[in-house]
Amino acid sequence: MGPSPRKETPRTKPPRREAPRDDAGSAGTPTKKPGPKKPAQKPAQKAPPKPAQKKAPAKAPPGKSRAGATTQNAHTARPPRTGPRGPRPGGGSGRRPPPRGPRTRVPFHRRDPLKRLNVGLLVVAFVLSLFAGRLVQLQTIESGKYSEQAMRQRLQKIELPAIRGDITDAQGHPLAMTVEARAIYADPSLIKADKRQTIVNALAPTLGLNPSTLMKQLSKPDTRFVYLAHGVRPDQARLITSWNFLGIGTLPEYRREYPNDSLAAGVIGFVNDTGKGAAGLESSMNGVLAGRAGWQRVEISPEGQHIPMGEDQRRPSEPGRGVRLTLRRDLQFKAQQAIEKQVRATKAKSGSVIVMDPRTGRLLAMASAPGFDPNEYAKSDGDLWGSPLVQAAYEPGSTGKVVTAAAVMEHGGVTPHTPYTVPDTIRKYDIAFRDSHPHATERLTFAGVLATSSNVGTIMASESISSQRLYQTLRDFGFGTKTGLPLPSETPGLLKPPAQWSGTDRYPIAFGQTVSVNAVQMASVYATIANGGVRVEPTLVEGTVGDDDKFTPAREPRRKQVISARTARQISDMLEGVTTREGTAPRAQIAGYRVAGKTGTAENVNPRTGGYDGGGYTASFAGFAPADDPQLVVQVVLQDPKRGSHYGGDAAAPVFKDVMSFALQSEKVPPTGSRPPTVQIHARD
Incomplete structure (x- = not known):
C-alpha cells in the first residue's frame, strides 16, 4: 500500500497580522518594551502551524516561466537581509529588530467577461442606432431630395427636331426636301476603355468620321450624351444598331435632300450637319423653313436603353413652312x-x-x-457656296x-x-x-x-x-x-x-x-x-x-x-x-x-x-x-x-x-x- 494521504489542517481565515515595531515604537500605538510580539489568537480557533522559512528561489533561466515554482503563499516573501544590521539612528539599544514579514500584494482579478460583452453590445447598438437614424432621415426627411437627384441622373433631355419645310419651284417640283434619317449618339460613361478602339474602328469608316475626333468624344467618362453624326440613312443606322455597342444609340431625325443635285444650288444653298441653313435661301429663310424644335425627357436605364415605364415628358415640335419659288x-x-x-x-x-x-x-x-452639289457640299470649294x-x-x-x-x-x-x-x-x-x-x-x-x-x-x-x-x-x-x-x-x-x-x-x-x-x-x-x-x-x-x-x-x-x-x-x-x-x-x-x-x-x-x-x-x-x-x-x-x-x-x-x-x-x-x-x-x- 502506498503512503497514507497527508492530513491537511482545515484552512481558516488567516490571523490578523500587525506590522512589526521598530525601536522607536510605532506611531499611533502605545510603546512597550521591545521584543517580539506574539500573534494574536482568536478564541475557539486553533492557530495554524508556523510556516517554515524558505530560501529565495533561484532565478529562472530565460524563457522558462516562474509559474513552475511551488509556494504555499500566493506571493513569494521578500528574502531576508544577509548582513548584520546596525542600530537605526535615534534608536534605543542596538538590538537587532525582528525580520519583516512578507509583503502582501493586491491579487490580480480578471474582469468579468459578461461585463465586457455588455459594453461591446452597447457600442454596437450605438453605431446601429446612428445608421438607423440616417436611414430614417434619408427615407423620410430627405427622401424627396435624393429621389429627385436620382431621377435627374436617369433623365435625359432629347431634342425633337422639327420637319423642315420643302423648297419647290413655281409648279411644285421639289428643289429641297426633308426625308427621315437617324442621329447617332454616344453615352461615354457606359463605354469601357478597352472597347473604345473597337467602336472607333467600326463607326469612323461607316459614318465618314475622323477617327481621332471620334476617340476624343468617346473618351469622356463624365459625359452622358454626345452626338456623333446627323442625317444618317436609316439603313446605316440599322447596321450600327445591329453591332450592339454598349453606349451607342440612334435617335430619329430628318435629313435634307436635293433631288436635282446642283440645280439652282447657288440660290437654294444647303443645310449643314447640325440641321441649320448655311447658304442661299436655306440660310436667309431658315426661320421660316426650320419651324420650332421640340424636346422630350426620357428615362434611361444603366445600359442606355429607354425604360418603358419611366417618366416621359414631351413638347412636340412645330414643322416649318414650305417655300414656293418663282423659278421654273x-x-x-x-x-x-x-x-x-x-x-x-x-x-x-x-x-x-x-x-x-x-x-x-x-x-x-x-x-x-x-x-x-448641296448633297455633298463639303466636297466642294467653299467659294462656290454663295x-x-x-x-x-x-x-x-x-x-x-x-x-x-x-x-x-x-x-x-x-x-x-x-x-x-x-x-x-x-x-x-x-x-x-x-x-x-x-x-x-x-x-x-x-x-x-x-x-x-x-x-x-x-x-x-x-x-x-x-x-x-x-x-x-x-x-x-x-x-x-x-x-x-x-x-x-x-x-x-x-x-x-x-x-x-x-x-x-x-x-x-x-x-x-x-x-x-x-x-x-x-x-x-x-x-x-x-x-x-x-x-x-x-x-x-x-x-x-x-x-x-x-x-x-x-x-x-x-x-x-x-x-x-x-x-x-x-x-x-x-x-x-x-x-x-x-x-x-x-x-x-x-x-x-x-x-x-x-x-x-x-x-x-x-x-x-x-x-x-x-x-x-x-x-x-x-x-x-x-x-x-x-x-x-x-x-x-x-x-x-x-x-x-x-x-x-x-x-x-x-x-x-x-x-x-x-x-x-x-x-x-x-x-x-x-x-x-x-x-x-x-x-x-
Whole structure:
C-alpha cells in the first residue's frame, strides 16, 4: 500500500497580522518594551502551524516561466537581509529588530467577461442606432431630395427636331426636301476603355468620321450624351444598331435632300450637319423653313436603353413652312446647262444666266457656273457656296448705255435720230476715251450710236444732261441699291454720288465703267425698258405653304415709273438694231421673233495694280423678246473668257439665243408675226 494521504489542517481565515515595531515604537500605538510580539489568537480557533522559512528561489533561466515554482503563499516573501544590521539612528539599544514579514500584494482579478460583452453590445447598438437614424432621415426627411437627384441622373433631355419645310419651284417640283434619317449618339460613361478602339474602328469608316475626333468624344467618362453624326440613312443606322455597342444609340431625325443635285444650288444653298441653313435661301429663310424644335425627357436605364415605364415628358415640335419659288425647274435646268457649257468652251472664270418676266418681276431662272452639289457640299470649294448672281459685282460696260440713253432722251432732248459726228477717240481734259474698234470718223444717229455701241458717241450724247441727272437716272433704275431678294450677302454695287466724282468720272460712267452692279440689278434694268418704263422689284419667292398645305402669297412687289412709256418704246426699237447685221449682236437673233438687246464688253480692274491693264474682260448680253410684246428677259454674263473672242456679241449672245429660244417655247410664247422697225444707223445730212 502506498503512503497514507497527508492530513491537511482545515484552512481558516488567516490571523490578523500587525506590522512589526521598530525601536522607536510605532506611531499611533502605545510603546512597550521591545521584543517580539506574539500573534494574536482568536478564541475557539486553533492557530495554524508556523510556516517554515524558505530560501529565495533561484532565478529562472530565460524563457522558462516562474509559474513552475511551488509556494504555499500566493506571493513569494521578500528574502531576508544577509548582513548584520546596525542600530537605526535615534534608536534605543542596538538590538537587532525582528525580520519583516512578507509583503502582501493586491491579487490580480480578471474582469468579468459578461461585463465586457455588455459594453461591446452597447457600442454596437450605438453605431446601429446612428445608421438607423440616417436611414430614417434619408427615407423620410430627405427622401424627396435624393429621389429627385436620382431621377435627374436617369433623365435625359432629347431634342425633337422639327420637319423642315420643302423648297419647290413655281409648279411644285421639289428643289429641297426633308426625308427621315437617324442621329447617332454616344453615352461615354457606359463605354469601357478597352472597347473604345473597337467602336472607333467600326463607326469612323461607316459614318465618314475622323477617327481621332471620334476617340476624343468617346473618351469622356463624365459625359452622358454626345452626338456623333446627323442625317444618317436609316439603313446605316440599322447596321450600327445591329453591332450592339454598349453606349451607342440612334435617335430619329430628318435629313435634307436635293433631288436635282446642283440645280439652282447657288440660290437654294444647303443645310449643314447640325440641321441649320448655311447658304442661299436655306440660310436667309431658315426661320421660316426650320419651324420650332421640340424636346422630350426620357428615362434611361444603366445600359442606355429607354425604360418603358419611366417618366416621359414631351413638347412636340412645330414643322416649318414650305417655300414656293418663282423659278421654273425646266427653264432653270436649260439655263444652267447652257452657261456651264459656255464657261467650259471659253475657259471663262465664271458665268451666270438670269431669266425674268418683266411684267411681274418674277425670276424664272437663276443659273451660275461653276456650281456645287448641296448633297455633298463639303466636297466642294467653299467659294462656290454663295450666290454670285447677287454677291458678285461687275462693271456692266456697254449694257449700261441704255440708262444713259434713257436719261438723255427723257431730259436732254435727244431723239433716236439726233446726229453725231463720231471719231474713234475723244479727249476729255487729259484723258483719251476710245471706241472698242478703230474706225474712221462716222456720222451716226443716236440710234446708230447705241447699235454700234460707240463709247465716243455716248459721251457726246451724255453732255446734254448734268452729272446729277445722270446719277439720279442710274439710281431710279436700281444702281447702288440692293434688289431686296431674300439671298444672303447681296452687294448693292458701286455708284458714288456726283460730289465724289472726279472731273472725268461722268464720261466712263456714261458708257458703263467705274460703276458696278450685280447680275439681277442689270436684268432689272432691261426688264424696266421692256415693261414700258415701269420698274417692278425682282421677285424670287412666290409665297409659303403651311403644314395644312395652305398657300400664303408673298407681298406684291413695288412698282415705279422710271421713264415714260414713249421713251421706253423708242429705246426698245433702237435695241432691235443691235441684233441686226449692222449691230454688234447678230448672233442673238431668233427665227420668228423680234429680239431687242445690248452687248457689253467691260474691262475688269486688276486687283494687283488697281488699274484696268491685265484685269481681263466681262462679256455680257441682255435682251428681251418678243420685242413688240416683251414677256421674257434674259441676261448673260461671262467673267474673263480666255478662249475665242471676249466681246459680248461673240461670247455671251449665243447663250442668250439658246436660253431665250427654249424659254419662249416652254412658256408658250407665240411669234408676233410683226415686222421689226427700220432703225436708222447712219445720219443723213
